[in-house]
Amino acid sequence: MKSVLLVDDDLEFSELACRIIEYLDCDVYCAASIKEAQQWLSTQTFDHILLDFMLPDGSGLHLLDYIQSANIPSSVTMVTGHPSVKNAIAELCNDNVGHLTKPIDADDLKKILFTTSHKTKVEGKRDSKDYTRHFGCLIGESEAMKEMYLMIERVARTDANVMLLGESGVGKEMVAQAIHNASNNTGDRVSVNCGAIPKDLIGSELFGHEKGAFTGANAQKQGVFELAKNGTLFLDELTEMPIDMQPNLLRVLETQTVTKVGGTKSTPVNCRVVSATNRSVEEIAQNKVLREDIYFRLAVFPITIAPLRERKDDIPLLAKYFLNELNQQHDTQITMSRPDLDRLVQHDWPGNIRELKHTIHRAYIMADLRHKCLVFPDTLDSPFSRRSSATTQADCQVVQAQDQLINKPDIAVGTTIEALEKELIYKTLDSVDGNKTNAAKLLGISTKTLYNRLNTYQHSH
Ligand SMILES: Nc1ncnc2c1ncn2[C@@H]1O[C@H](COP(=O)(O)OP(=O)(O)OP(=O)(O)O)[C@@H](O)[C@H]1O
Known part of the structure; x- marks a missing residue:
């Protein structure tokens, strides 16, 4: 006899579902919250778990995450009754997790519980592909990611505004999606790129407009705050919004209402704002790119996402994940060699x-089809590598020195490599006030080599 755990706080639905499940000759156990479900799961195994999306103590996705992380070998089906989250759930559910929409009938349940289809099978924490999608979208098991998952889980239960800080491509938009997925919000996630709103359309974009409010306003339009009602508004590139446009945003945040351009009726705002920026908090404060009052309203809960170089443990996992996605899309079985994986790390x-994803894609396009393996270029460096690894001020100075030298228009044809090298060494030394240890580090040579070179130059005088 199959055993089923039904996790749902809707008593009427649970009662009906239990009757059908019993009629289908299965044992059924009920839990009305994540906590109760975890108690059952700690003492018993189930063939199938039917999981409601919205539970009183969090999203069903939290429990899904727990089931996968704890390696619980049950099939899982997400159940939702809310039409607005139906599509989102369908998107989140993959080959390993099924989904059902309420109202359900005996045939639906029979199909779900007795089908041999892999659609509803969760193969433990890590499926055969070796990764877990946290909150339905995030890949990564490094300490930094685990800490962030905890923050996402905690903040998602509240309605606090979140500010995501991190370099370009670290996954800020993905984390915004994860917060939205993990919350109990029933509305949509709406994104807006703050750096790309034309100045004369800022009001219309944020608050919406009435028909005829201005030339070209041929129909009524909802603003992003209204579109994100009961959901999440993602303000991407927040600090790129010109300072003179920011009072518009402040007005909504202060009054918690919006009035359409050309309208008179104000509508209450009811959404969580998740904002993102590539700039550090220090830079935001120093360069005054964001009004302080807006910062404090939006950065109630700031989350800094670590760059990939600081969580290298995630590189193999992400690389395999991106390769798997491509293999699945194109029905191929391309693999990656160990040395290539080491190079990526x-x-x-x-x-x-983002760069890792594109590199895998490129290597997939170039794949050797005979040996079924990825083909990477000789160097993984992009034109941005040298610059972005220059993190300290001294690094920047030496890059400038090197740039000046490299772009120097008056390098005479026939100048020797030695002469150029000498000039680069002296310029680098100048840029770090003669500190030989720093200069050697920046030049990528040992201090001993630097001393040797300087000695040679002195003796050649
Ligand atoms: N943890 C993750 N797991 C899987 N894919 C990820 C993860 N983080 C980021 N990605 C992927 O990497 C790419 C870049 O992510 P995203 O757009 O969220 O970065 P971002 O920080 O918002 O970048 P930008 O600041 O340039 O807008 C996307 O294709 C996204 O799907």
Whole structure:
């Protein structure tokens, strides 16, 4: 006899579902919250778990994450009654997790519980492909990611505004999606790129407009705050919104209402704002790119996402994940060699996960079809590698020195490599006030080599 755990706080639905499940000759156990479900799961195994999306103590996705992380070998089906989350759930559910929409009938349940289809099978924490999608979208098991998952889980339960800080390509938009997935919000996630809103359309974009409010306003339009009602508004590139446009945003945040351009009726705002920026908090404060009052309203809960070079443990996992996605899309079985994987781990990835994803894609396009393996270019460096690894001020200075030298228009044809090298060494030394240890580090040579070179130059005088 199959055993089923039904996790749902809707008593009426649970009662009906239990009757059908029993009629189908299965044992059924009920839990009305994540906590109760975890108690059952700690003492018993189930063939199947039917999981409601919205539970009183969090999203069903939390429990899904727990089931996968704890390696619980049950089939899982997400159940939702809310039409607005139906599509989102369908998207989140993959080969390993099934989904059902309420109202359900005996045939639906029979199909779900007795089908041999792999659609509803969760193969433990890590499926055969070796990764777990946290909150339905995030890949990564490094300490930095685990800490962030905890923050996402905690903040998702509240309605606090979140500010995501991190370099380009670290996954800020993905984390915004994860917060939305993990919350109990029933509305949509709406994104807006703050750096790309034309100045004369800022009001219309944020608050919406009434028909005829201005030339070209041929129909009524909802603003992003209204579109994100009961959901999440993702303000990408927040600090790129010109300072003179920011009072518009402040007005909504202060009054918690919006009035359409050309309208008179104000509508209450009811959404969580998740904002993102590539700039550091220090830079935001120093360069005054964001009004302080907006910062404090939006950065109630700031989350800094670590660059990929600081969580190298995630590189193999992400690389395999991106390769798997491509293999699945194109029905291929391309693999990656161990040395290539090691090279990926050693690289610094200044463009972070986006750059890694594109590198895998490129290597997939170039794949050797006879040996079924990825083909990577000789160097993984992008034009941005050198610059972005220059993190300290001294690094920047030496890059400038090197740039000046490299772009120097008056390098005479026939200038020797030795002469150029000498000039580069002296310029680098100048840029770090003669500190030989720093200069050697920046030049990528040992201090001993630097002393040797300087000695040679002195003796050649
Ligand atoms: N943890 C992750 N797991 C899987 N894919 C990820 C993860 N983080 C990022 N990605 C992928 O990497 C790419 C870049 O992510 P995203 O657009 O979220 O970065 P971002 O920080 O918002 O970048 P930008 O600041 O340039 O807008 C996307 O294709 C995204 O799907």
